[in-house]
Amino acid sequence: MYDGIVIHYAEIFLKGPSVKRKFEQILICRLQEKLKWKERLDLKISLKEHTILIKGPVDLTLVEYLAKTFGVRYALPVVFCKSSINSICEASSRLSVLAQNHNPLSFRVKPKKEKLLSLSSKTIEYEIASFFQHWPLDLNNPTCIIYAVIKKQYAYIGFHRVNGPGGLPYGSSGRVLVLISRGIDSTVAAWLMAMRGCELSLLHFGEEPVDKIKELLEQYSGKPIKVFLIPHKILLQKFQDREAEKHLCIFCKTAMYIAGEIIANNIKAQALVTGENLGQVASQTLDNMVSMTSMVDAVILRPLIALNKEEIIDLAKEIGSYLLYNNPSCPFVPKHPYTAMKKEKLHHYIHSSVFKQCISEWQASWNFQKTHNKKA
Numbered sequence: 001m002y003d004g005i006v007i008h009y010a011e012i013f014l015k016g017p018s019v020k021r022k023f024e025q026i027l028i029c030r031l032q033e034k035l036k037w038k039e040r041l042d043l044k045i046s047l048k049e050h051t052i053l054i055k056g057p058v059d060l061t062l063v064e065y066l067a068k069t070f071g072v073r074y075a076l077p078v079v080f081c082k083s084s085i086n087s088i089c090e091a092s093s094r095l096s097v098l099a100q101n102h103n104p105l106s107f108r109v110k111p112k113k114e115k116l117l118s119l120s121s122k123t124i125e126y127e128i129a130s131f132f133q134h135w136p137l138d139l140n141n142p143t144c145i146i147y148a149v150i151k152k153q154y155a156y157i158g159f160h161r162v163n164g165p166g167g168l169p170y171g172s173s174g175r176v177l178v179l180i181s182r183g184i185d186s187t188v189a190a191w192l193m194a195m196r197g198c199e200l201s202l203l204h205f206g207e208e209p210v211d212k213i214k215e216l217l218e219q220y221s222g223k224p225i226k227v228f229l230i231p232h233k234i235l236l237q238k239f240q241d242r243e244a245e246k247h248l249c250i251f252c253k254t255a256m257y258i259a260g261e262i263i264a265n266n267i268k269a270q271a272l273v274t275g276e277n278l279g280q281v282a283s284q285t286l287d288n289m290v291s292m293t294s295m296v297d298a299v300i301l302r303p304l305i306a307l308n309k310e311e312i313i314d315l316a317k318e319i320g321s322y323l324l325y326n327n328p329s330c331p332f333v334p335k336h337p338y339t340a341m342k343k344e345k346l347h348h349y350i351h352s353s354v355f356k357q358c359i360s361e362w363q364a365s366w367n368f369q370k371t372h373n374k375k376a
């Protein structure tokens, strides 16, 4: 077991002092919550000179778990020590035991010490390296770096850096409502918005829950996420019965925006988020998206708009959401969906009594099942 974890944050560094303090506290709250989910409240979190220190026995699984938190640049499992050479040597010896199963191609020691300390960086480097003589040394291009931070207030050594997603801490950039399907794109869109600090609520149109997606996003966020479920088939059936035909996908998506706007207003979300991607399917032509967007006042954010599908898939794999993909093809999609809807024409349809009736009957079937707060 390591003595603890040192966490370095990402972009918070760019903020002015008061925003930095606020964002640091948000990140600490998120990490604390994640420790609670793992029943590890025995670990103590503190902030020292913009570095987050977590003290207590930890293994690599916990390091990887905490690294996967929005706002974290990397997490480093460490052995703590004092700023004396004896203590550094004792810590190096313990670290070398923890490193027994690691066989890097090459390594070097990178010391960082407080100027006022009488120890020289060269001595620190030499002493630590002497405990890793079985690893090939390479000062120029090592595959592994042993980080040694030696300060009067605290000191540590570690080498197993685990990178985090970076970005901003969850909940530092306002609140959005994500239209979440069971496909690949919308989870990636949600993840990207949360990575920029947005607090998420999820809205899914469908009969099945989206628990796995919710859990994955919660893991990165460090806060429970609310899900709203709205039955969908009933609406599509109504459109089909009223012969929406080639316009069905446009009506369906516009109805999603309208419902999204109602819920966003209710929960005070400032924008809707979708996984739409220009030209991906018929409803995502520029004509259609511009027309559908004009039917609501809500701001609609589309973080994937200009990515290629391969790029979205690569992101999904990195995030860990690719395997959650479970989007059976929609049986209501018409043979020749319409791709060039004009605003005026859509306006006319949406304000027709037929469309309004479909929406109001559909609304009557809503029964929000907010998912329970996460316990563990």
Ligand code: ATP
Pocket: 178, 179, 180, 181, 182, 183, 184, 185, 186, 187, 203, 204, 205, 206, 232, 256, 273, 274, 275, 276, 280, 281, 327
């Ligand atoms: P895929 O990877 O299959 O493209 P997708 O989630 O992007 O998945 P699309 O049919 O491309 O599905 O839909 C575009 C966007 O519309 C989605 O990204 C999502 O924001 C929203 N959306 C589609 N279906 C639903 C649904 N059932 N519930 C909520 N939002 C949905």
Ligand code: MG
Pocket: 183, 185, 275, 276, 277, 280
């Ligand atoms: Mg899509």
